[in-house]
Amino acid sequence: MTPHYSPPRVAELDWSADGLPRSRTFDDVYFSPGDGLEETRYVYLQHNNLPQRWHDPGLRHFTVAETGFGTGLNFLATWQQWRQHAPPAARLDYLSVEKYPLAPRDLARALALWPPLNELSQQLLTAYPLPTAGYHRLSFDQGRVVLTLMIGDAEHHFQQQDSQVDAWFLDGFTPTRNPDIWTPELFAAVGRLSRPGTTVATFTAASSIRKQLQNTGFETRIAAGFGPKRHMLHGEFIAPPQPRKARWYQPPAVIPPQRVVVIGAGIAGASTARALAERGIAVEVIDRGPAPGSEGSGNPQGVLYVKLPAAPTPQSRIHLTGYAATLSILQSLHLDPEIWQPCGVLQLPPEQREQQRQQTLLNSGHYPEQLVRGVGQAEASALAGVELNHGGLWFPSGGWIAPAKLCARLLEHPRISSCFNAEVTHLERADATWQLYDRNHGLLTSATAVVVACAASSRAFTPLSGLPLKSIRGQVSFGDSTNAPPLNTVLCGKGYVSPPHQGRYCFGATFTLHQQTPELLEADHQHNLDHLSELSPALGMALRQQTRLEGRTGFRCATPDYLPLAGPVAATDAFTAAYAALRHDAKSEPEQAPPLLEGLYVNLGHGSKGLVTAPLCGELVAAQITATPLPLEQELIPYLHPARFLIKDLKRRAI
Known part of the structure; x- marks a missing residue:
């Protein structure tokens, strides 16, 4: 498997006399010359029936996926309606792809056209990421709204997703001017990520698009278009869910727990706890030290930057995605200069x-x-x-961070409780829960899901003794x-x-x-x-x-390859038995779900790059525990998975 990489290109715009942006590449407008905001509300919100679907008081999570971020107008209009109609505890995940991201100055000029969205526009402009290829996760409203902006090809990035989408915004320039985005492969990914009840809306009524949606499993309807456009399409997915191809690195099928215990209050543990709390999970953090970040994260100043190779590799793409993730988290926390100095x-x-x-x-x-x-x-x-x-x-954009102070700030959340000067020495599974004991065999706590983030000392736990740390x-x-x-x-x-x-x-x-x-x-x-x-x-x-x-x-x-371990823990004997065929054919891809230790996860092995990788891995583990969208491409997950060394050992017949 050779991971995909496509360098980004910033959008080139022309501006009309009345201040509207037009793509020079596609010779097309970003939104209706009449009223782009009303067009968004009509085409995407109304025809996905979104405000009405959000009135359910039991709603906890909703995912919107979009094929063209453009000026961000659809996102801002959706965010505004989410604030007004969704339950306070619910979380919106908004997944959007953009191959040609706007420069910040162009984005600001375009969004200035919509005064009713000014407050949200300013927040987006403040958080707007560097134009680097890959995933950029931006958190708003204390984690209630999360934008995952994927810079690159729509086809590739939605093929890399494995999350369930509730509503699709098929946007982008018209099919006659931008045929590359409206591919059969994209529609195949749309179908794979949909379930019965998933809705779709698009500004176009082209027969080719309608046919592809129908072939994908959507029942489509034609509606009156907005403004000068005669027609548009919308519909609902009615086909059975498509089975996922089993892979050794796939996340477990889970029902999100109400509570998780995290062992370790360094940058890995604190990041994981924060990511879980922002997904509505109650978290108990246990650490043997007297305060957050008192061990490996205890240096007074740590450097945030990324060392890049001349040509991107899977490892450097992980580091660059992590760098962007850490910058986004630092921005969302509104840290004072005693914690974060973006001095370059x-x-x-x-x-x-x-x-x-x-x-x-x-x-x-x-x-x-x-x-x-x-x-x-x-x-x-x-x-x-x-x-x-x-x-x-x-x-x-780099600088220095006070790691221990950052850990303390990450743990400041109403859903997080912390217990210090408490050392977990034994971790045992009993009655479908994990039991955490101290050195005197006293039960400290128990939970159905546990994340171990206490560095090399984690090997003292029997289920983790084989990890190569x-x-x-x-x-x-x-x-x-x-x-x-x-x-x-x-x-x-x-x-x-x-x-x-x-x-x-x-x-x-x-x-x-x-x-x-x-x-x-x-x-x-x-x-x-x-x-x-x-x-x-x-x-x-x-x-x-x-x-x-x-x-x-x-x-x-x-770790031996200097990439962290982040994700679910394999049941070693069952895992090696399940993938024993790799001993005889290292290129085979056994299609079997991985045998895992239910409810046990790790965020470990960050070495000297913890400020870059630990927050990203915290997001990854939290996404796997809660079955929410992943923070990086699926093809990069094997490079972080805790079982990757078992796979390597099987391929070289070392076990």
């Missing part, structure tokens, strides 16, 4: 080969300059505020910033240094696999100083003159 990140090449790699990356066209651009030595020095020896890559020691150093040059941005190379905070610099970090010493080591301070001097000779010289450096030691939890 300079990635400086430590050697000539890295300089060449960076140039290849910039020339590739895979990444928009809003994400990363090259800067010369003079501009890099001006951005940093200190003299640098060379330029590098500039990530304007390793502990990697890391030491950061702290230096007094009083007499040192000021720094405006994060610098990264072989090491990193953050702008001074509370009177000191934080820099490092070592990466020692076979060293478990918790005490600070002078040799590691010197190692960190050497790397700091490579980044900024002036800073390195100033901090070397200090008589004594402070610091902190932590232990990263990593």
